[in-house]
Amino acid sequence: MNHILEKKYAFQAFNIFLFLFINGLFIFKYIGRTNYSPFLVFSLYTFVCVAVIFFQNKLSVKLTERALKTLYYSISISIILIISGLLVSINPLSLQVDRWSAIHNFLTNLFSGQYPYSARTHLGGYGSPFPAWQFFHIPFFLIGNIALAMIFCVILLSIVLVWYSKSYKKSITYLSLIIISPAFWYEAAVRSDLLYNFILCFLIILYVNKKNMKISTKPILIGIICGIFLSTRISVIIPLSIYLFSDFLQSTKKQKIYFSLFSVSIFIVTFLPFIFWDFNSLFFFKYNPFVLQSRQGSVSVMILIAMLGIYFSMRWKSDIYLYCNYVTITLVLLVFLTFLHNMVIDHFVNGLFSSAYDISYFNMSIPFLIYSIVNEPSNSNYEAINF
Numbered sequence: 167m168n169h170i171l172e173k174k175y176a177f178q179a180f181n182i183f184l185f186l187f188i189n190g191l192f193i194f195k196y197i198g199r200t201n202y203s204p205f206l207v208f209s210l211y212t213f214v215c216v217a218v219i220f221f222q223n224k225l226s227v228k229l230t231e232r233a234l235k236t237l238y239y240s241i242s243i244s245i246i247l248i249i250s251g252l253l254v255s256i257n258p259l260s261l262q263v264d265r266w267s268a269i270h271n272f273l274t275n276l277f278s279g280q281y282p283y284s285a286r287t288h289l290g291g292y293g294s295p296f297p298a299w300q301f302f303h304i305p306f307f308l309i310g311n312i313a314l315a316m317i318f319c320v321i322l323l324s325i326v327l328v329w330y331s332k333s334y335k336k337s338i339t340y341l342s343l344i345i346i347s348p349a350f351w352y353e354a355a356v357r358s359d360l361l362y363n364f365i366l367c368f369l370i371i372l373y374v375n376k377k378n379m380k381i382s383t384k385p386i387l388i389g390i391i392c393g394i395f396l397s398t399r400i401s402v403i404i405p406l407s408i409y410l411f412s413d414f415l416q417s418t419k420k421q422k423i424y425f426s427l428f429s430v431s432i433f434i435v436t437f438l439p440f441i442f443w444d445f446n447s448l449f450f451f452k453y454n455p456f457v458l459q460s461r462q463g464s465v466s467v468m469i470l471i472a473m474l475g476i477y478f479s480m481r482w483k484s485d486i487y488l489y490c491n492y493v494t495i496t497l498v499l500l501v502f503l504t505f506l507h508n509m510v511i512d513h514f515v516n517g518l519f520s521s522a523y524d525i526s527y528f529n530m531s532i533p534f535l536i537y538s539i540v541n542e543p544s545n546s547n548y549e550a551i552n553f
Contacts, residue, residue, distance in 0.1 A: 194208065245344065249320065268285075281444050283447060292453040295359070301436070326369045349529050392425075475496055490541075493531070494534045494538055
């Protein structure tokens with residue numbers, strides 16, 4: 167029993183460390199540009215984080231279910247209102263991050279009859295999101311602001327968290343960690359789509375897990391879901407493959423064929439309009455979305471991450487906590503090793519906080535990491551964990 171408790175504390179400490187590490191990067195990068203001490207701010211932030219996590223254990227004792235429900239939706243509304251305030255108060259054209267305009271200008275071209283992937287961002291770059299992610303933003307573009315998609319995803323997150331966990335206490339802690347996360351507010355302030363892309367991926371995994379949907383039972387539906395999400399950005403393959411690879415191996419040959427056929431077909435179908443529109447620009451333009459989404463990585467890092475993902479897929483044992491923990495580790499290592507590889511190639515000319523490295527890529531892990539902090543696996547799965 168003591169051995170199990172030690173592993174529980176070790177996992178909790180490790181998850182909190184990763185949360186502080188990711189958010190600390192934003193504190194040191196941006197507070198370091200002010201007159202405030204980033205070390206002092208980070209120390210205070212660490213205290214706040216630990217206090218929030220500790221307070222989680224007191225909620226069910228101090229508050230009634232009705233009070234917990236009221237608090238939960240109050241936090242949800244507060245997040246939405248703060249995001250709305252940022253959208254109103256910050257001029258998007260003043261931002262030095264162009265993820266929002268990569269989508270906005272793509273859709274502007276689309277609705278004006280110009281080839282969408284030729285659209286330049288407000289900083290002069292080109293958009294990398296795949297078609298399904300661009301299409302997802304059409305309703306928000308028609309409303310007048312593609313950044314409203316983040317509010318939509320936060321609303322969806324607040325609904326699914328309670329539906330999945332049946333616990334307002336855990337859901338409150340999840341949103342509380344969101345609301346005290348500088349990494350999250352950075353994404354909201356610069357209208358980045360990266361984090362909420364992974365929030366949606368996290369939510370669909372929770373839905374599939376809750377409904378006990380597998381390749382062995384619903385290969386076509388799972389294939390369609392994977393095809394759509396693969397047509398958002400390449401990196402979602404990590405949470406999807408860790409969740410599904412073991413199930414794929416255990417499925418019949420027929421189920422594997424159905425799943426693979428529909429995954430690949432849906433992915434290709436989303437590109438067909440642009441293939442017929444301008445084949446050469448889509449595949450041979452040096453800034454096409456495939457090049458832009460893959461240019462940061464290296465073959466050696468990809469092989470290592472693939473091997474790690476396969477290993478984790480065999481280890482999470484249908485425990486969604488362990489799954490989220492393994493996804494977090496894999497995504498963080500992907501970014502860390504990619505940065506390290508590029509620094510070595512660059513002979514460490516540029517520092518981590520320079521424009522050469524986008525620390526927001528660490529935010530891909532945030533939805534899974536927070537779930538790992540709020541929850542824990544069963545004792546039997548702790549006993550099986552060996553690194």
